[in-house]
Amino acid sequence: MTLSMQKKIRPREILRQRQRRLQGVTLALLLAGLAYLAYWWLVHRDWIATDDAFVAGHLITLKTQTDGTVVEVLAENTLCVEKGQLLVRLDGVHAGIALQQTQAELAEAVRNIVSLRAKSETLKQRVLAKQVVLEQVNHDLARFKAAAKDGAVSDQQLQTAQDKIRELDAAIKEIRAEQSGVDAQLLDSGIDNHPAVEKSKSRLRQAYLDYQRRNLVAPVSGCVAKRKVEVGDTLKAGAPLLAIVPLDDLWIEANFLESQIAGVRPGLAAEIRVAAYGDDRVYHGRVQGINPGTGSIFALLPTDNATGNFIHIAERMQVRVALDATELKANPLQPGLSTLTRIKIANTDVSVTAPKVVLNGEAYHTDIYDRELEGAEQLIEGIVLANRLR
Numbered sequence: 089m090t091l092s093m094q095k096k097i098r099p100r101e102i103l104r105q106r107q108r109r110l111q112g113v114t115l116a117l118l119l120a121g122l123a124y125l126a127y128w129w130l131v132h133r134d135w136i137a138t139d140d141a142f143v144a145g146h147l148i149t150l151k152t153q154t155d156g157t158v159v160e161v162l163a164e165n166t167l168c169v170e171k172g173q174l175l176v177r178l179d180g181v182h183a184g185i186a187l188q189q190t191q192a193e194l195a196e197a198v199r200n201i202v203s204l205r206a207k208s209e210t211l212k213q214r215v216l217a218k219q220v221v222l223e224q225v226n227h228d229l230a231r232f233k234a235a236a237k238d239g240a241v242s243d244q245q246l247q248t249a250q251d252k253i254r255e256l257d258a259a260i261k262e263i264r265a266e267q268s269g270v271d272a273q274l275l276d277s278g279i280d281n282h283p284a285v286e287k288s289k290s291r292l293r294q295a296y297l298d299y300q301r302r303n304l305v306a307p308v309s310g311c312v313a314k315r316k317v318e319v320g321d322t323l324k325a326g327a328p329l330l331a332i333v334p335l336d337d338l339w340i341e342a343n344f345l346e347s348q349i350a351g352v353r354p355g356l357a358a359e360i361r362v363a364a365y366g367d368d369r370v371y372h373g374r375v376q377g378i379n380p381g382t383g384s385i386f387a388l389l390p391t392d393n394a395t396g397n398f399i400h401i402a403e404r405m406q407v408r409v410a411l412d413a414t415e416l417k418a419n420p421l422q423p424g425l426s427t428l429t430r431i432k433i434a435n436t437d438v439s440v441t442a443p444k445v446v447l448n449g450e451a452y453h454t455d456i457y458d459r460e461l462e463g464a465e466q467l468i469e470g471i472v473l474a475n476r477l478r
Contacts, residue, residue, distance in 0.1 A: 134434035146310075147333055149328050154301045155324055158317055159178065161318065165313055168309075171450060174304070178302040183295065198475040202279065211266055306332055307454040308332055313331045316330060335420050335421070336417065340429055341407075360373060362426070371415050384403060
């Protein structure tokens with residue numbers, strides 16, 4: 089039995105088997121390391137990547153522009169709307185009353201100017217009438233003086249004529265002073281451009297604008313989100329109602345470590361994999377720019393490293409990456425989605441023209457408010473014409 093056990097154990101054979109296994113494992117690990125190194129060299133050598141990257145977009149908040157009570161809501165979350173589409177309607181009762189009041193004030197201002205012009209003309213005619221009487225009294229006085237030499241006219245008559253002349257001179261001066269006061273209110277202004285009328289016009293335009301803005305329309309095309317408004321809400325100007333998200337104008341905000349961004353330049357190519365779709369869908373883009381500071385600089389409470397308790401923490405820089413418009417249209421995204429973003433920093437790609445941020449899109453300009461006062465000008469013209477002398 090002892091001999092059979094010695095034959096079975098064979099220590100040298102066991103050691104050789106162990107060495108072969110260790111060599112196989114080592115060779116496998118070495119080959120795996122070389123394979124990974126080759127893969128990194130061929131695929132990832134010229135790229136930097138981060139999973140601290142998200143889809144970003146414009147969140148355009150629609151707010152009330154006048155006071156009122158909500159009587160109709162024509163929008164709901166996830167509903168896509170077009171620019172200029174009516175979304176919320178206010179009652180407009182107070183705005184309507186204010187508009188009627190400003191119309192009456194404008195009509196009153198026009199009539200006041202017409203009345204001042206008429207009064208100025210009346211005073212002018214009164215001066216002329218007084219001057220005629222004064223001229224007549226002067227002629228009478230001259231005749232009285234000639235007749236007084238022969239004793240045909242008494243001194244009392246002469247004195248009465250002289251007093252009448254002084255009275256007429258004073259009356260003419262008084263009328264002219266009153267006329268000057270009226271003319272000072274008129275000057276050379278016409279009815280349309282008189283300061284009082286212009287002031288009333290401005291008030292009417294503001295009231296008309298408030299009345300028109302009881303209907304809230306979409307400033308841009310997009311999808312509705314964060315709807316807060318409900319029928320019956322009493323709102324003040326500036327109250328947020330909902331948000332509109334234009335899904336055709338999105339980009340990536342990728343936060344790279346400060347040790348990674350040395351080679352990042354505008355125009356470099358980028359690849360984006362969205363977590364919602366996994367690796368099956370790859371979006372392409374270009375670097376548009378790098379934020380002018382790290383996230384900690386723009387924080388609500390910036391760090392103060394002069395206190396003596398310094399702990400080095402790697403900062404991150406935000407890089408803006410523009411998405412390919414064709415791919416985005418074919419496969420829409422939503423702001424806030426997590427992504428894995430890679431930027432190719434090879435020198436062969438730096439000659440590509442950097443894409444610029446487009447500032448002429450709907451998210452940067454809207455023209456739906458440009459013609460709000462067209463009806464007001466027609467209304468003003470009608471009121472002025474109806475209350476001036478023809």
